[in-house]
Each structure stands twice: as C-alpha cells, then as structure tokens.
Amino acid sequence: MRIGILGGGQLARMMIEETSKYGFEYVIYTEEVNSPAGKICGKEIAGKFSDTEKLVEFCDVCDIVTLENEFIDRKYIELIEQSGKVCLPGSDIVGMIQDKFIQKQTLLGMNVPVPEFAEIDSEEEIKKFAKAYGYPLILKSRTMGYDGKGNYKIEEEGDIKKAYDILGKRGKLMCEQYVNFKxxxxxxxxxxxxxxxxxxxxxxxxxxxxxxxxxxxxxxxxxxxxxxxxxxxxxxxxxxxxxxxxxxxxxxxxxxxxxxxxxxxxxxxxxxxxxxxxxxxxxxxxxxxxxxxxxxxxxxxxxxxxxxxxxxxxxxxxxxxxxxxxxxxxxxxxxxxxxxxxxxxxxxxxxxxxxxxxxxxxxxxxxxxxxxxx
Ligand SMILES: Nc1ncnc2c1ncn2[C@@H]1O[C@H](COP(=O)(O)OP(=O)(O)O)[C@@H](O)[C@H]1O
Ligand SMILES: [Mg+2]
Structure with a gap:
C-alpha cells in the first residue's frame, strides 16, 4: 500500500512514524525539499501544488492520497480525484473547510453552535456588524489563516480602517463576535x-x-x-x-x-x-x-x-x-x-x-x- 501525503511537515512525519509498522510505504508531495516527512519516507516529490504535471506524477505512484494541511487549493485536490485516485478527506470537504465563512455556514446548517458571524465586503459592513453585536469583534481572513495570522481583533470603531487594510490584502473577509471564553x-x-x-x-x-x-x-x-x-x-x-x-x-x-x-x-x-x-x-x-x-x-x-x-x-x-x-x-x-x-x-x-x-x-x-x- 503506497500512501501519498500532500504536505511534508511534522503531521505527515508523525503519520509515517506511527504507521510504518504495518509495512505501508509513503510518498510525500511537498513544496519544501528535504521536508520533515520527506526525510523518512520512501519518495519525496518536491513541487508547487500548482505544478499539475508533478502532481499527476505523484498520483501515478500512490494507491491513495491524504493531506496534512488544508491550504492546498481545492482545484488541485479535484485534479487528483480526476486522475482516478481517492483523496481522503476529499476536495468537497477540504473546500468547505478552507473557507471559514462557508465552514461556519455549514456548521450552522447542522445546528452546531458557532459565534455570530457575517461576510464582510466593506468597512461599512464591519460597522453594521458592530452595531448588531458590539465591540470587540474579530475580523478574519476567510482563507489561508493559521496560527492567528489572518485574525485582527477590533476593539473600537477607530481600529476598523487599519484592520480592513491589513487583512483586505489577504483576500475575502468575515467578521465574528468576540467570544469571552473561559x-x-x-x-x-x-x-x-x-x-x-x-x-x-x-x-x-x-x-x-x-x-x-x-x-x-x-x-x-x-x-x-x-x-x-x-x-x-x-x-x-x-x-x-x-x-x-x-x-x-x-x-x-x-x-x-x-x-x-x-x-x-x-x-x-x-x-x-x-x-x-x-x-x-x-x-x-x-x-x-x-x-x-x-x-x-x-x-x-x-x-x-x-x-x-x-x-x-x-x-x-x-x-x-x-x-x-x-x-x-x-x-x-x-x-x-x-x-x-x-x-x-x-x-x-x-x-x-x-x-x-x-x-x-x-x-x-x-x-x-x-x-x-x-
Ligand atoms: N470569535 C472569537 N472570539 C474570541 N477569540 C477568538 C475568536 N476567534 C478566534 N479567536 C482566538 O484566536 C485563535 C486563532 O483563531 P482561529 O480562528 O482558530 O484561527 P487559526 O486558523 O489561525 O487557528 C483562537 O484559537 C482563539 O484563541
Ligand atoms: Mg484555530
């Protein structure tokens, strides 16, 4: 069984460490040569996720594909699926989770409690959200956020412009009520x-x-x-x-x-x-x-x-x-x-x-x- 993993960081590395006892083999697709997982797998293919030729080469040598991060654009996971290989979790799920706004809508649709949230397209919409739910609030990048990169806590109206300018550069935005959790x-x-x-x-x-x-x-x-x-x-x-x-x-x-x-x-x-x-x-x-x-x-x-x-x-x-x-x-x-x-x-x-x-x-x-x- 040859398991392909998209991403070569510590998560992929620990998947290999924890399961090689079954005799499985691993192929890593990574943007970084000599990655943590690449160092201990049978084959490391280094390339950008957007390098579709390399991605197909990767698919050819895998029996099944999985991933260690959700930042690979869903279209590349779809490409893997179109090549006839199963990727789990698949493009539909990763695509849904990749966009924090769609993710929250999906959760809400299943009656899962989430903080109040809204899609944001302008500074005005942030003000409107604050009027409804008060300050502080959190402005979030809908995609590619991790380790807090992509979040901005807005304490008062005066913060809105700066937050919008900084995060706006990263792409689509959403707002969330600030949760005063224990x-x-x-x-x-x-x-x-x-x-x-x-x-x-x-x-x-x-x-x-x-x-x-x-x-x-x-x-x-x-x-x-x-x-x-x-x-x-x-x-x-x-x-x-x-x-x-x-x-x-x-x-x-x-x-x-x-x-x-x-x-x-x-x-x-x-x-x-x-x-x-x-x-x-x-x-x-x-x-x-x-x-x-x-x-x-x-x-x-x-x-x-x-x-x-x-x-x-x-x-x-x-x-x-x-x-x-x-x-x-x-x-x-x-x-x-x-x-x-x-x-x-x-x-x-x-x-x-x-x-x-x-x-x-x-x-x-x-x-x-x-x-x-x-
Ligand atoms: N609505 C919120 N209210 C209060 N704190 C939040 C809220 N959303 C995020 N945070 C804080 O920011 C951290 C990172 O936010 P998160 O949305 O999980 O982004 P990331 O994708 O960077 O992990 C959370 O673990 C939490 O501490
Ligand atoms: Mg988080």
Missing part, C-alpha cells in the same frame, strides 16, 4: 471510510500568541460537557460523511456553553498527546480510517497527559540539546521534527508527559521544557 477546548474524532466512528477525549488547549502551546488531556474531564461535545463531533462527521481524523476547536463559556470555533480536516496539534496518551494515536487512526480498516481504541492509557510545543525562540540553525532527563523518565517523551532552521514561533517539536496527578505532570513538562535548547 477556556479553549478541542477534540479529535475519527470516522473511517466504512463509517465507523470513534472519539478521542476532549482536551484543553492553551494558546500563546494565537499558537497552540500547551494541551492538557485528562480522563477526569467533566462528563456532562464531554458528552455534549462528543454528540456535536459525531453530528459533524456524519453530517459531512467525513473520512479520517477531524479536529474540532471550541470555546467553553463560564456557564459550560460550547461554541465551535473551527474544524481542521486532518490530524491536529491538540492531538499529539495521543501518541503516548492513548492506545491508538490520531496519526495511526487517521491512516486506518482512510484505508477503511477497523479503528483502534481512542481511550487514554493514563489518567493525565500534557503536551507542550517547542516553539522557536530565535532564527537560525537548529540543534536539539538538553533532553537527557526526558530519555531517562519513562513517563516523558520528546518529538523533534528535524526542521533544519528554527524561526520565532515555528513548531520545532513537542514534549509529552503522562501520569496520575495533573499538577505534577504539568510541572514536570514545564521543567523539561526549561532544560531543552533547540
């Missing part, structure tokens, strides 16, 4: 191409400058809230006949109410803890799901797990040091993605610690982080 939650849900569905635990995700930084997973999560979220997630994947792992980012309000923030049609940073924390990782279940194989258990092995990202703090060559204590600790693991260059805010790796007491687990993860240089 915390951010996420869940991974996996649905196989045969329709089997399994949900991972709900996790808390803590952001640093809009980038996921810490994820806390626990078997002791509030059962009533988890039940509601599981039902939402199942409704979403069945509603769109999804195949693979889908991540759902949410806001939890003080009173327990949940709003869905966004979907990611792929494995997700908030699910990295599943490698050590759960019987079957999100990466393994994603590949099993697209192949139509039975799904592995999504249950946690340990009571608690904490994942901390190694986010670049400088620009330059990168080399990992200071991980001896993690090697010796049976409850701690490090994943370093083999990116040659570090950059401020770049996701370079992560640490996961598991154990019985959340506070101890969290403090241990923090202490390991402080020992590492990269």
């Amino acid at each position: 915390r951010e939650l996420a869940i991974q849900i996996v649905r196989s191409s045969k329709g089997e569905v399994k949900v991972y635990p709900v996790v808390e995700s803590i952001q640093k400058n809009h980038i996921c930084n810490v994820v806390k997973a626990t078997k002791n999560f509030d059962t009533a809230i988890a039940k509601g979220i599981n039902e939402l997630a199942v409704k979403i994947v069945n509603g769109i006949s999804y195949s693979g792992v889908l991540a759902v980012e949410m806001f939890q309000m003080e009173d327990g109410k949940i709003y869905v923030n966004e979907l990611a049609p792929r494995v997700h940073n908030t699910g990295h803890y599943t490698i050590e924390g759960c019987y079957t990782s999100q990466f393994e279940n994603h590949i099993l799901a697209i192949l139509g194989l039975p799904l592995g258990s999504t249950e946690m092995i340990h009571i608690n797990a904490v994942m901390i990202n190694l986010l670049g703090e400088r620009n330059g060559k990168s080399e990992l040091e200071g991980y001896s204590e993690i090697i010796k600790d049976p409850s701690a693991d490090i994943h370093f993605y083999a990116k040659d260059e570090t950059r401020v805010g770049r996701k370079m790796g992560h640490i996961t610690v598991t154990g019985e007491d959340m506070e101890i687990v969290f403090n241990k993860a923090q202490s390991y982080l402080s020992q590492i240089k990269f």
Whole structure:
C-alpha cells in the first residue's frame, strides 16, 4: 500500500512514524525539499501544488492520497480525484473547510453552535456588524489563516480602517463576535471510510500568541460537557460523511456553553498527546480510517497527559540539546521534527508527559521544557 501525503511537515512525519509498522510505504508531495516527512519516507516529490504535471506524477505512484494541511487549493485536490485516485478527506470537504465563512455556514446548517458571524465586503459592513453585536469583534481572513495570522481583533470603531487594510490584502473577509471564553477546548474524532466512528477525549488547549502551546488531556474531564461535545463531533462527521481524523476547536463559556470555533480536516496539534496518551494515536487512526480498516481504541492509557510545543525562540540553525532527563523518565517523551532552521514561533517539536496527578505532570513538562535548547 503506497500512501501519498500532500504536505511534508511534522503531521505527515508523525503519520509515517506511527504507521510504518504495518509495512505501508509513503510518498510525500511537498513544496519544501528535504521536508520533515520527506526525510523518512520512501519518495519525496518536491513541487508547487500548482505544478499539475508533478502532481499527476505523484498520483501515478500512490494507491491513495491524504493531506496534512488544508491550504492546498481545492482545484488541485479535484485534479487528483480526476486522475482516478481517492483523496481522503476529499476536495468537497477540504473546500468547505478552507473557507471559514462557508465552514461556519455549514456548521450552522447542522445546528452546531458557532459565534455570530457575517461576510464582510466593506468597512461599512464591519460597522453594521458592530452595531448588531458590539465591540470587540474579530475580523478574519476567510482563507489561508493559521496560527492567528489572518485574525485582527477590533476593539473600537477607530481600529476598523487599519484592520480592513491589513487583512483586505489577504483576500475575502468575515467578521465574528468576540467570544469571552473561559477556556479553549478541542477534540479529535475519527470516522473511517466504512463509517465507523470513534472519539478521542476532549482536551484543553492553551494558546500563546494565537499558537497552540500547551494541551492538557485528562480522563477526569467533566462528563456532562464531554458528552455534549462528543454528540456535536459525531453530528459533524456524519453530517459531512467525513473520512479520517477531524479536529474540532471550541470555546467553553463560564456557564459550560460550547461554541465551535473551527474544524481542521486532518490530524491536529491538540492531538499529539495521543501518541503516548492513548492506545491508538490520531496519526495511526487517521491512516486506518482512510484505508477503511477497523479503528483502534481512542481511550487514554493514563489518567493525565500534557503536551507542550517547542516553539522557536530565535532564527537560525537548529540543534536539539538538553533532553537527557526526558530519555531517562519513562513517563516523558520528546518529538523533534528535524526542521533544519528554527524561526520565532515555528513548531520545532513537542514534549509529552503522562501520569496520575495533573499538577505534577504539568510541572514536570514545564521543567523539561526549561532544560531543552533547540
Ligand atoms: N470569535 C472569537 N472570539 C474570541 N477569540 C477568538 C475568536 N476567534 C478566534 N479567536 C482566538 O484566536 C485563535 C486563532 O483563531 P482561529 O480562528 O482558530 O484561527 P487559526 O486558523 O489561525 O487557528 C483562537 O484559537 C482563539 O484563541
Ligand atoms: Mg484555530
């Protein structure tokens, strides 16, 4: 079985690491030569997603195609489908999720609670939205936003012009009511191409400058809230006949109410803890799901797990040091993605610690982080 992956970053790399035990082979299509996944796969094809000749060459050597990011324009996924290969998730779903406005409309259409939102074509429309829902509000690029790039918080009318000028350059826009959430939650849900569905635990995700930084997973999560979220997630994947792992980012309000923030049609940073924390990782279940194989258990092995990202703090060559204590600790693991260059805010790796007491687990993860240089 030759599995083609669009994108060669850490998500593709971990899919390979977690499933090569089945004897599968991997072909990576990447815009960056010598990518993290390219370094460990059988074949890396480097080219722009818009290079249709190369893309067809890639399709020719794959049995099935999946992706590790949603930024490949849907027309190129359609091209893959027209070449006779199955891509999961497919162009219809990726296309819908790619545009945050259409995504929110789709969610609303399934009765999934989302913050108030509107399409924006002018500064006037932002003012109109503010009149209806008040300040602050968030102006968002409808496409190509990630790690908070593409969002602008508008505190008052005086901010509108600047926000509109800056984000307007990136393409189509939408507005969202600012949600004063208590915390951010996420869940991974996996649905196989045969329709089997399994949900991972709900996790808390803590952001640093809009980038996921810490994820806390626990078997002791509030059962009533988890039940509601599981039902939402199942409704979403069945509603769109999804195949693979889908991540759902949410806001939890003080009173327990949940709003869905966004979907990611792929494995997700908030699910990295599943490698050590759960019987079957999100990466393994994603590949099993697209192949139509039975799904592995999504249950946690340990009571608690904490994942901390190694986010670049400088620009330059990168080399990992200071991980001896993690090697010796049976409850701690490090994943370093083999990116040659570090950059401020770049996701370079992560640490996961598991154990019985959340506070101890969290403090241990923090202490390991402080020992590492990269
Ligand atoms: N409507 C909102 N209200 C409050 N905070 C928000 C809202 N939308 C986004 N955010 C904050 O910005 C972060 C990034 O926004 P998101 O829409 O998820 O974009 P990205 O695609 O960059 O992940 C979120 O994780 C959350 O912290
Ligand atoms: Mg997000």
